[in-house]
Amino acid sequence: xxxxxxxxxxxxxxxxxxxxLNGYPEVNEETRRRVLDAARRHGYQPxxxxxxxxxxxxxxxxxxxxxxxNMLLDPHYMEFQAGLGETLLADEIDIVLSPTRGSDEMAxxxxxAVGSRVDGxxxxxxxxxxxxxxxxxxxxxxxxxxxxxxxxxxxxxxxxDNEGAFRHATKHLIDLGHxxxxxxxxxxxxxxxxxxxxxFRSALAAxxxxxxxxxxxxxxxxxEIGYRITERFxxxxxxxxxxxxxxMMMSLGAFRAIRAAGLELGRDVxxxxxxxxxxxxxxxxxxxxxxxxxxxxRAAGKRVGELLKELVEGRAAETIHELWPVELVVRASTxxxxxx
Amino acid sequence: xxxxxxxxxxxxxxxxxxxxLNGYPEVNEETRRRVLDAARRHGYQPxxxxxxxxxxxxxxxxxxxxxxxNMLLDPHYMEFQAGLGETLLADEIDIVLSPTRGSDEMAxxxxxAVGSRVDGxxxxxxxxxxxxxxxxxxxxxxxxxxxxxxxxxxxxxxxxDNEGAFRHATKHLIDLGHxxxxxxxxxxxxxxxxxxxxxFRSALAAxxxxxxxxxxxxxxxxxEIGYRITERFxxxxxxxxxxxxxxMMMSLGAFRAIRAAGLELGRDVxxxxxxxxxxxxxxxxxxxxxxxxxxxxRAAGKRVGELLKELVEGRAAETIHELWPVELVVRASTxxxxxx
Numbered sequence: 001x002x003x004x005x006x007x008x009x010x011x012x013x014x015x016x017x018x019x020x021l022n023g024y025p026e027v028n029e030e031t032r033r034r035v036l037d038a039a040r041r042h043g044y045q046p047x048x049x050x051x052x053x054x055x056x057x058x059x060x061x062x063x064x065x066x067x068x069x070n071m072l073l074d075p076h077y078m079e080f081q082a083g084l085g086e087t088l089l090a091d092e093i094d095i096v097l098s099p100t101r102g103s104d105e106m107a108x109x110x111x112x113a114v115g116s117r118v119d120g121x122x123x124x125x126x127x128x129x130x131x132x133x134x135x136x137x138x139x140x141x142x143x144x145x146x147x148x149x150x151x152x153x154x155x156x157x158x159x160x161d162n163e164g165a166f167r168h169a170t171k172h173l174i175d176l177g178h179x180x181x182x183x184x185x186x187x188x189x190x191x192x193x194x195x196x197x198x199x200f201r202s203a204l205a206a207x208x209x210x211x212x213x214x215x216x217x218x219x220x221x222x223x224e225i226g227y228r229i230t231e232r233f234x235x236x237x238x239x240x241x242x243x244x245x246x247x248m249m250m251s252l253g254a255f256r257a258i259r260a261a262g263l264e265l266g267r268d269v270x271x272x273x274x275x276x277x278x279x280x281x282x283x284x285x286x287x288x289x290x291x292x293x294x295x296x297x298r299a300a301g302k303r304v305g306e307l308l309k310e311l312v313e314g315r316a317a318e319t320i321h322e323l324w325p326v327e328l329v330v331r332a333s334t335x336x337x338x339x340x
Numbered sequence: 341x342x343x344x345x346x347x348x349x350x351x352x353x354x355x356x357x358x359x360x361l362n363g364y365p366e367v368n369e370e371t372r373r374r375v376l377d378a379a380r381r382h383g384y385q386p387x388x389x390x391x392x393x394x395x396x397x398x399x400x401x402x403x404x405x406x407x408x409x410n411m412l413l414d415p416h417y418m419e420f421q422a423g424l425g426e427t428l429l430a431d432e433i434d435i436v437l438s439p440t441r442g443s444d445e446m447a448x449x450x451x452x453a454v455g456s457r458v459d460g461x462x463x464x465x466x467x468x469x470x471x472x473x474x475x476x477x478x479x480x481x482x483x484x485x486x487x488x489x490x491x492x493x494x495x496x497x498x499x500x501d502n503e504g505a506f507r508h509a510t511k512h513l514i515d516l517g518h519x520x521x522x523x524x525x526x527x528x529x530x531x532x533x534x535x536x537x538x539x540f541r542s543a544l545a546a547x548x549x550x551x552x553x554x555x556x557x558x559x560x561x562x563x564e565i566g567y568r569i570t571e572r573f574x575x576x577x578x579x580x581x582x583x584x585x586x587x588m589m590m591s592l593g594a595f596r597a598i599r600a601a602g603l604e605l606g607r608d609v610x611x612x613x614x615x616x617x618x619x620x621x622x623x624x625x626x627x628x629x630x631x632x633x634x635x636x637x638r639a640a641g642k643r644v645g646e647l648l649k650e651l652v653e654g655r656a657a658e659t660i661h662e663l664w665p666v667e668l669v670v671r672a673s674t675x676x677x678x679x680x
Contacts (some may be wrong), residue, residue: 024454055659057499060436065425067429067430067432070422070425070426070429071443072421072422072425072426072429073422073426075427075620078422081412082410082413082418084410085405085410085413085437085439086410086412086413087411087414087438088439089405089410089437090407090439091406091439092407092435092439092440092441093439094435094436094438094439095436095437096400096435096436096437097425097429097436097437099428099430099432099433099434100432101432107362110362110364111362111470114364114366115431146588213580244389257401268458276605278414278620279415280589280592280618280621281620282619
């Protein structure tokens, strides 16, 4: 049924029907209800705004962004948001980016829940102990967590196997003869970084290799921090012969530090970096090509959007637990341990 | 004055004052008004949510995203949004990303205006003829246009001097002896691409050089389209000796096509690309380094956010016209025209 037929059927003008479907204030409540009912009965496909009125939903999902950490400048978050948008925008669901100062975070979520401004929220970058899960559960605001946190409350989450990825990568370096392996990690207050460190340590422990704590470091996943940490590692005697790096951004800095020390990547120092699959940072076209643990953060964002829609439509949160495996892609930045 | 003192002064509990400031429904309207008045009188700095209630503003700005063109996957848009977020998030202003199908675009803006869901909107990527300016002016919804469009209605805009940038770059190539110069442009329905083409043509005309229309092409500003257009240009006899390219993304593809044809960038073919300053695509570290016309799109986003705030606070739209000059940065991808 088309708009014209729907209007004819109701004995209303097309303009009135269209206005009713789009929530214009000129149309009174009774007429709007009549139009929406008829549209539903006759299978008329109204646009997102009309669906919103019909279902009583906000047609929006919320993301709270801490102002002390501009996530819109973080390429990891932006790739995630691109994937999320791919799902939500296709379904004409708004995304509300809501900034908050650290101390107001609970009030911001509460405002979202109380005002019915959003139907659900996405939680990113969970801390090992993260209060947001308990808070949102109490508020009854549906959410999907991207990552994991320690919480007694059942909730929806999707994560990649960070521990398995770094265990696998470390084991590969050990198999190549490396014994002094450094870890250039993300901030360890986040679960993903803790999990990667656990994978690194368990692979070394499994082969009876003691961890040299001078070669374990973490920080913001930027080019600059990657450079600084690696520069420091390479000043030690003997220096590490291989590095595990938590992001491609950090690996760019690590690579610069290796070159600045007059060393050759893939011969003097091996490196495996975690690749979130950024469109303009392709490990295949780097020279030398970069070995990686690979999982598309954009694909994760897309899936979070799908799961959040299912959750809002009634799927039980405790049935949503997805742990994605991570590939190890061996390229030219890894080679046998140098002699000595 | 702090929350404790404000509560004492009002004879209310701190919890009630805090709830009133944050719009909790448990607090009745009269109490809320009393609290907000006292907070204002005594210079208490409430958080963004309380300010929102006090000013009657939504505390949000809107961006309508066409679903047929996923702008969240477009690095140019994402850099712009990062800059915008830098301003707005610091001021605790929400950003509402609102998807729309092409035919519903007017309804989406109307919904934003009528529902008072946002205080203003940002318009990106204007077409040469863009209906949005007239529509938003009629709706009375404040907006800042990033770019320019032909419109009789006075409105706020900020743009870079695209015509001047490409005129300057073309003139530089002519000065190096190039006569067969190709243009790898963005989609010409957008004003920025039309302006760049105008600059290119006017520089050639000023020196009496006829434009070879086989060497003028445009498309989506991606690596892939850059490759395809350049590949086609290089099949012509004689081929162009220099290229102007509308984005760094396209220049990556153009560079691959030059190499694939067995040619050397900066010797057989010169190139100047427009650089929006992407954090992980630095023309200084490319081999050879890339000559560019440079203007940070993130800085533009930041400025749009500032201007939109001023507009919402009452600044007249017709006083907001900013045209930013663009630098020409000469690096190793440009050299003298080869003989023949």
